[in-house]
Amino acid sequence: MSSAPSIRLEGLTIGYGSKVVAENLDIVFPGGKLSMVVGGSGSGKSTLIKHILKLLPSKGGRVFIGEHDLSMLSNREQRCIRQRTGVLFQDGALLGSLRLKDNIALPLREHTRLGEDEIMQIVRDRLATVGLDHAMELFPNELSGGMRKRAGLARALVMDPQMLFCDEPTSGLDPVMSAELDQLMLEMMCQFDMTMVVVTHDLRSMHALADFVVVLGEQRCLFQGTIEELDATNDPYLRRFLDRSPGERDASGLTLPPISQDMMKLNCADMLGAKATGRKDGRCSS
Structure with a gap:
């Protein structure tokens, strides 16, 4: 049984300056498991990690490491927790x-x-x-x-470390290197008794690695649970995200229905052909 601590957020509100990115987050990252935080760009994934690490001051709510409320700990106690916390930044952050x-x-x-x-x-x-x-x-x-x-x-x-945070570990890597890094992180979870929280856009990595998944969006937590529970969801937003189904936005910013499969199959050659012939329907003649 793992001795690594869970990470619990109670009513946490995060953001920069006067900007609120997400609010009233009630999330539990289970101890000894590999959790992944996913969501659209700007949904607050990396910001959430920075608030857990106290790199940014929270706008409300509390963060618990195990049973310890970070806001109630002395500076010395907080330093002890930080010394048992590892962080992998997006670019490695080497000197x-x-x-x-x-x-x-x-x-x-x-x-x-x-x-x-x-x-x-x-x-x-x-x-x-x-x-x-x-x-x-x-x-x-x-x-x-x-x-x-x-x-x-x-x-x-x-x-x-008892806790390891990774911010976009596969960003900028080719598919082979991404798969190798995924395998390496799995090996690390077997070798070290720790709680790992990974921020990612990579859905393949999510399915390969995650014991637990948190989805952020619309300034809140849209989902938390196992990868099997996420894959079984019928929520329209989550399905569009998981299926990589694009939507369009009108001038007011409202989301329109996803693009049809017929339009998805329209390739660059079709578009170039339509432009050259002046066709408006976007289809080449046979």
């Missing part, structure tokens, strides 16, 4: 002036009293875990995009 081994070692040097030999052994182990032990002496600009993502994951894991 360009440091070699890879020193980027990975940085949290250990800042937050522990370990000797340098012990630190380097942990660094080698974590880099070997993500397949980068051969790249210890390289600088970030000498790494490919996929390597930087894996390096960021190694750094996020170097303190043996």
